[in-house]
Amino acid sequence: xxxxxxxxxxxDDLYEHHRFVATEGQEPLRxxxxxxxxxxxxxxxxxxxxxxxxxxxxxxxxVKSNYKVKPKDVVRVVLAYPPHENLLVAEDIPIxxxxxxxxxMVVNKPPGMVVHPGHGNYSGTLVNGLIHHIENLPKNSSDxxxxxxxIDKDTSGLLVVAKTEYAMAHLSKQFFDKTTERLYYAIVxxxxxxxxxxxxxHIGRSFRDRMQMTVFPEGDYGKQAIxxxxxxxxxxxxxxxxCKLETGRTHQIRAHFKYIGHTxxxxxxxxxxxxxxxxxxxxxxxxxxxxxxxxPRQALHAKxxxxxxxxxxxxMEFNSDIPQDIENCLEKWRRYSRSSTSEV
Numbered sequence: 630x631x632x633x634x635x636x637x638x639x640x641d642d643l644y645e646h647h648r649f650v651a652t653e654g655q656e657p658l659r660x661x662x663x664x665x666x667x668x669x670x671x672x673x674x675x676x677x678x679x680x681x682x683x684x685x686x687x688x689x690x691x692v693k694s695n696y697k698v699k700p701k702d703v704v705r706v707v708l709a710y711p712p713h714e715n716l717l718v719a720e721d722i723p724i725x726x727x728x729x730x731x732x733x734m735v736v737n738k739p740p741g742m743v744v745h746p747g748h749g750n751y752s753g754t755l756v757n758g759l760i761h762h763i764e765n766l767p768k769n770s771s772d773x774x775x776x777x778x779x780i781d782k783d784t785s786g787l788l789v790v791a792k793t794e795y796a797m798a799h800l801s802k803q804f805f806d807k808t809t810e811r812l813y814y815a816i817v818x819x820x821x822x823x824x825x826x827x828x829x830x831h832i833g834r835s836f837r838d839r840m841q842m843t844v845f846p847e848g849d850y851g852k853q854a855i856x857x858x859x860x861x862x863x864x865x866x867x868x869x870x871x872c873k874l875e876t877g878r879t880h881q882i883r884a885h886f887k888y889i890g891h892t893x894x895x896x897x898x899x900x901x902x903x904x905x906x907x908x909x910x911x912x913x914x915x916x917x918x919x920x921x922x923x924x925p926r927q928a929l930h931a932k933x934x935x936x937x938x939x940x941x942x943x944x945m946e947f948n949s950d951i952p953q954d955i956e957n958c959l960e961k962w963r964r965y966s967r968s969s970t971s972e973v
Contacts, residue, residue: 645705645706645707646706646707646708647664647667647668647704647705647706648703648704648705648706649663649664649667649703649704649705650701650702650703650704651663651698651699651700651701651702651703651704652700652701652836652850653700653701654700654836654850655698655699655700655701655702657697657698657699658697658698659694659695659696659697659698660676660680660685660687660692660694660695660696660697660698660704661673661676661677661680661694661695663698663704664676664685664704664706666838666839666840667839668706676694677694679706679708680692680693680694680696681693681694684706684707684708685704685705685706685707686704686705686706686707687702687703687704687705688702688703689703689705717746717756717757717760717774718752718757719757719760719761720752720753720757720758720761721758721761722753722755722757722758722761723758724736724755724758724759724762725737725738725739727787727947727949728945728947731792731793731940732791732792732793732795732796732938732939732940733789733790733791733792733796733800733938733939734759734763734775734789734790734792735787735788735789735790735934735947736755736787736788736790737785737786737787737949738755738780738784738785738786738787738788738931739785739952740782740783740784740785740926740952740954741782741783741926742754742755742782743755743782744756744776744779744780744782744788745773745776745779755788756773756774756775756776759774759775759790760774760775763775763792766790766791766792767791767792767793767794767796767797768797769791769797769801770801775790775791775792775797776788776790776791777789777790777791777797777800777801777804778804778877780931781880781883781927781929783926783927783929784926784927784929784930784931785929785930785931785949785952785955786813786930786931786932786934786949787931787932787933787934787947787949788931788934789934789936791939793939795939795940796939796940799937799939800936800939803936803937804877807875807876808936808937809934809935809936810873810933810934810935810936810946811873811874811877811931811933811934811935812871812872812873812931812932812933813871813872813873813874813882813929813930813931813932814861814869814870814871814872814929814930814932814951814955815869815870815872815882815886815893815894815928815929815930816867816868816869816870816893816894816924816928816955816958816959816962817867817868817870817886817891817892817893817894817928818866818867818891818892818893818894818901818905818906819866819867819868819890819891819905819906820863820865820866820868820906821858821860821863821868821870821891823860824859824860825857825858825859825860826857826858826859827855827856827857827858828855828856828857828858828885828886828888828889829853829854829855829856830844830845830846830848830854830885830888831844831845831846831847831848831849831850831851831852831853831854832844832845832851832852832854832878832879832880832881832884832885833845833850833851833852834851840898841880841884841898841899842878842879842880842881842883842884843884843888844884844885844888846888851878852876852878853876854876854878854881854884854885855874855875855876856872856873856874856875856876856881856882856885856886857872857873857875858870858871858872858873859871862959862963863966864959864962864963864965864966865907865962865965865966865969866906866907867894867906867962868891869959871932880898880899882929883896883898883899883927883929884899887899887900887901892905893927893928893929894920894924894927894928894958895920895921895924895925895926895927895928896927896928896929897927898927899927901927902921904917916961916965919961920958920961920962923954923957923958923961924954924955924957924958925954926954928955928958930949930951930952930955931949932948932949932951933946933947933948933949934946934947935947
């Protein structure tokens with residue numbers, strides 16, 4: 630499956646809100662069930678109402694909600710108004726600017742902030758704040774102002790923003806050529822045995838849960854993805870690792886570490902919000918629950934970002950501090966690990 634850029638439909642004054650292409654492995658599935666797997670925050674009733682109104686097209690033909698989606702079907706949702714994300718509104722949102730010049734800006738995104746508007750998140754995003762701070766930002770291939778790359782809502786850390794068309798093209802090529810430096814810190818479930826290693830495996834959208842990405846080790850689906858890692862600190866039942874991205878796929882670190890049996894700590898979407906390692910003692914369960922409350926998101930932080938400056942040609946590297954919620958969680962695990970070791 631892939632979702633393409635939203636485009637206006639010129640023939641009938643409707644606007645394309647979503648476009649999905651069913652994969653070759655798609656089993657016959659009602660279109661309403663198919664779409665609810667892809668569109669976040671949608672309800673089946675709303676999708677059925679859209680179909681009833683003729684707003685769901687398959688291969689350019691309006692279909693009923695019981696239409697069975699087949700391999701390579703092109704499914705589109707069209708409505709009479711433009712997508713909310715196309716109606717960008719500048720908002721005076723505080724932005725943690727690490728560096729800025731005439732060409733680029735490096736920002737430290739806090740956890741909980743969405744990078745760009747999308748279904749269910751039409752305001753309060755980083756892009757809303759960027760267009761208030763900077764006029765006439767260049768758009769990327771998805772028509773998103775300034776964005777060269779993105780990180781998930783609940784991932785914290787560094788992002789580079791392009792302020793000129795040339796900077797956008799130059800930086801985008803660096804990301805495409807895999808010449809940027811990107812280091813992430815993550816807390817993962819379990820004791821990672823190897824001190825360092827590389828995770829390889831194509832990443833694509835899961836056939837079972839369309840909100841998840843999954844690894845296809847045979848390479849028959851998805852895109853190539855490579856993550857290098859090294860262990861920083863061990864805490865009996867969880868491990869702090871540093872990850873270096875060679876590629877930049879959606880949910881790459883989250884999917885790769887789940888694949889090798891070390892789901893990110895408190896990663897709700899991938900099951901890391903359950904106790905995956907440890908004891909059955911109620912005291913331990915209470916301890917983990919307290920860690921979850923201290924760190925109410927996946928334990929992932931984009932700590933280091935390096936790139937060649939588009940104009941000067943100089944290599945620039947930026948580092949951000951580990952956020953307080955992750956630090957607090959780490960300190961809890963340090964104390965727990967020390968106390969459990971002393972008991973032994």
